[in-house]
Amino acid sequence: MSEERKVDTTGHQWDEDEGYPLQEYNNPLPRWWLYSFYATIVWAVVYWFLYPAWPLVTDFTHGMLGWSMHGQLQEELAQAQIQQKPFNDNLEKMSLADITHDPQLLQYAISGGKAIFGDHCAPCHGSGGTGSRAGGFPVLVDDDWLISGTIEGIHETIKGGHTAMMPAHLVEFGGAFKGEQVEDLVQFVLSLTNRETNKDAVARGAQLYRGEAGCNGCHGDHGQGSARDTLAGQPMEKTIGAPNLTDAIWLYGGDEATIRRSIAKGRNGQMPAWSAGTEGMNRKLEALAIKQVAVYVHSLGGGQ
Numbered sequence: 340m341s342e343e344r345k346v347d348t349t350g351h352q353w354d355e356d357e358g359y360p361l362q363e364y365n366n367p368l369p370r371w372w373l374y375s376f377y378a379t380i381v382w383a384v385v386y387w388f389l390y391p392a393w394p395l396v397t398d399f400t401h402g403m404l405g406w407s408m409h410g411q412l413q414e415e416l417a418q419a420q421i422q423q424k425p426f427n428d429n430l431e432k433m434s435l436a437d438i439t440h441d442p443q444l445l446q447y448a449i450s451g452g453k454a455i456f457g458d459h460c461a462p463c464h465g466s467g468g469t470g471s472r473a474g475g476f477p478v479l480v481d482d483d484w485l486i487s488g489t490i491e492g493i494h495e496t497i498k499g500g501h502t503a504m505m506p507a508h509l510v511e512f513g514g515a516f517k518g519e520q521v522e523d524l525v526q527f528v529l530s531l532t533n534r535e536t537n538k539d540a541v542a543r544g545a546q547l548y549r550g551e552a553g554c555n556g557c558h559g560d561h562g563q564g565s566a567r568d569t570l571a572g573q574p575m576e577k578t579i580g581a582p583n584l585t586d587a588i589w590l591y592g593g594d595e596a597t598i599r600r601s602i603a604k605g606r607n608g609q610m611p612a613w614s615a616g617t618e619g620m621n622r623k624l625e626a627l628a629i630k631q632v633a634v635y636v637h638s639l640g641g642g643q
């Protein structure tokens with residue numbers, strides 16, 4: 340028991356009066372550990388010299404290699420641009436129709452257009468173009484078009500924007516018609532999708548629609564709407580974008596209360612213009628981006 344082993348201690352010891360001094364040994368560290376430790380120090384010093392490392396008061400040490408994350412990103416972007424250039428050049432010079440006939444270019448335009456749509460259009464039209472009735476933002480995935488569903492027409496709409504002018508009709512909102520007349524018009528509009536509740540009201544509403552109220556001037560004699568730059572086969576100077584009232588696809592809503600609201604107060608949906616040369620809400624896209632997003636919207640399934 341009393342045999343003392345000769346060991347190197349730090350001189351620190353606990354429990355002195357117990358007879359078994361509890362001592363702190365001073366064993367050497369294992370070699371492998373020590374060398375790894377030195378290696379990390381060398382590594383750190385080499386790293387400080389080569390790479391950005393230490394913050395200074397207004398700057399930081401840049402390192403001898405001149406590397407930076409930002410620089411690497413720039414390089415990768417430049418690389419991507421070089422790869423995209425031939426595609427972009429073709430997109431720029433080819434017509435929209437030709438682009439849709441070139442599968443590779445079409446795919447490229449659609450994927451670029453999709454990203455642009457997500458950034459700029461989805462807040463109103465919903466991601467994927469599913470629209471929003473609350474805001475009167477049209478669905479872009481069906482084949483019901485307010486303004487135009489051809490690829491050229493879609494391109495025009497995006498470039499120049501469109502402001503819908505559906506006037507208010509109820510006297511209280513500045514229109515020219517009394518409450519009962521608006522009710523008759525509501526019944527007539529309901530009848531276009533076979534949901535009328537009062538035949539006499541429908542007859543009176545039809546008279547107003549094609550007569551005094553002149554709804555047909557925008558929505559067409561049969562409520563067919565004024566898309567495709569024609570009204571009843573007649574070319575129009577400027578697209579009104581009045582919705583088709585017969586197809587059970589609604590911009591704001593097809594229930595009686597919403598139809599009444601549309602007719603009484605009017606509606607003024609605003610599609611901003613995106614072309615850099617246009618006035619208005621400050622939303623601008625390059626010509627190339629507009630082309631890509633037009634191809635994308637046309638591809639959503641409802642393109643004509």
Ligand code: HEC
Pocket residue numbers: 456459460461462463464475476477479483484485486487488493496497501502503579580608609610611613632633636
């Ligand atoms: C501020 C909301 C808003 C934004 C952002 C917006 N739109 Fe629109 N867009 C509208 C409204 C409202 C209409 C309907 C205009 C009308 O009734 O005249 C519309 C109409 C359209 C139409 C015509 C649909 C048809 O049926 O003829 C297309 C195509 C379209 N938008 C594409 C786009 C694209 C592409 C973008 C993004 C670059 C975009 N929109 C961004 C609100 C918006």
Ligand code: HEC
Pocket residue numbers: 475503504505506508524528548552553554555556557558579580581582584588589590591592593598601602606607608609
């Ligand atoms: C000057 C052209 C014009 C006239 C006149 C007009 N409308 Fe409209 N109407 C529009 C436009 C454009 C829209 C789309 C509004 C929007 O996008 O914000 C619209 C929208 C509507 C809607 C909403 C449709 C939906 O899908 O939610 C109804 C209902 C409607 N009109 C009925 C009528 C009736 C009934 C009359 C006559 C009393 C009439 N409109 C007169 C242009 C017109």
